[in-house]
Amino acid sequence: MSLEQLIKNCKKGNAKAQGQLYNLYASKLFSLCLKYSRNYAEAEDSLQDAFITIFKKIAQYNKKGSFEGWLKRIVINTALQKYRKEAIFGIVNENEIQEVTVTVDDEDLSVDFLLKIIQELPDRYRLVFNLYALDGYSHKEIAEILHISQGTSKSNLARARVILRDKIEELKSKQNLQHSL
Numbered sequence: 001m002s003l004e005q006l007i008k009n010c011k012k013g014n015a016k017a018q019g020q021l022y023n024l025y026a027s028k029l030f031s032l033c034l035k036y037s038r039n040y041a042e043a044e045d046s047l048q049d050a051f052i053t054i055f056k057k058i059a060q061y062n063k064k065g066s067f068e069g070w071l072k073r074i075v076i077n078t079a080l081q082k083y084r085k086e087a088i089f090g091i092v093n094e095n096e097i098q099e100v101t102v103t104v105d106d107e108d109l110s111v112d113f114l115l116k117i118i119q120e121l122p123d124r125y126r127l128v129f130n131l132y133a134l135d136g137y138s139h140k141e142i143a144e145i146l147h148i149s150q151g152t153s154k155s156n157l158a159r160a161r162v163i164l165r166d167k168i169e170e171l172k173s174k175q176n177l178q179h180s181l
Helices: 002-013 015-036 038-060 069-085 111-120 123-136 139-146 149-179
Strands: none
Touching: 002 015, 002 038, 002 069, 015 038, 015 111, 038 069, 038 149, 069 123, 069 139, 111 123, 111 149, 123 139, 123 149, 139 149
16 A cells, blocks of 8 residues: 555544554654653653654645655654653853764764663753754754743753763773773
8 A cells, every 4th residue: 555545544544554654654753752752661652642643633744745754743742742841941141152062983882872872861952952963953943842042952952962972982981991901
């Protein structure tokens, strides 16, 4: 069955088509949930909530843009919904923001390690880092999505990068110490 037909059947409320759509996209969308969640269980909850929203709103999908892009936007918004209710973002003076870059040139870093240290970031830093560095949103878009200022977005990104850099350097130091023993 084509994707177009699958979407049409989902719009009609066909449970079998919904199951097929879930099976088609669940793993890809789950990895997206993991980026925005504190842990695996929270990511599972976000995925479940996102698919409920997807099936409720699938009639609104009007073939403008890619279907996968539409799904991803729902997943990200669903994952972020939890944090909008919490007061996790502080007010930042934009004059205090310093750009920080982190380069990962070490192939010894596993994807699992990188995901783990990103998940360990405080919520406000993790959300901004993921939106900016991994999903390509601008600070203006992040500010609108999270209901914060652009300065807060920039500051949280800079702080996230510092924390990630420090954790990567800590791992490298441990690896160098083990190699010298």
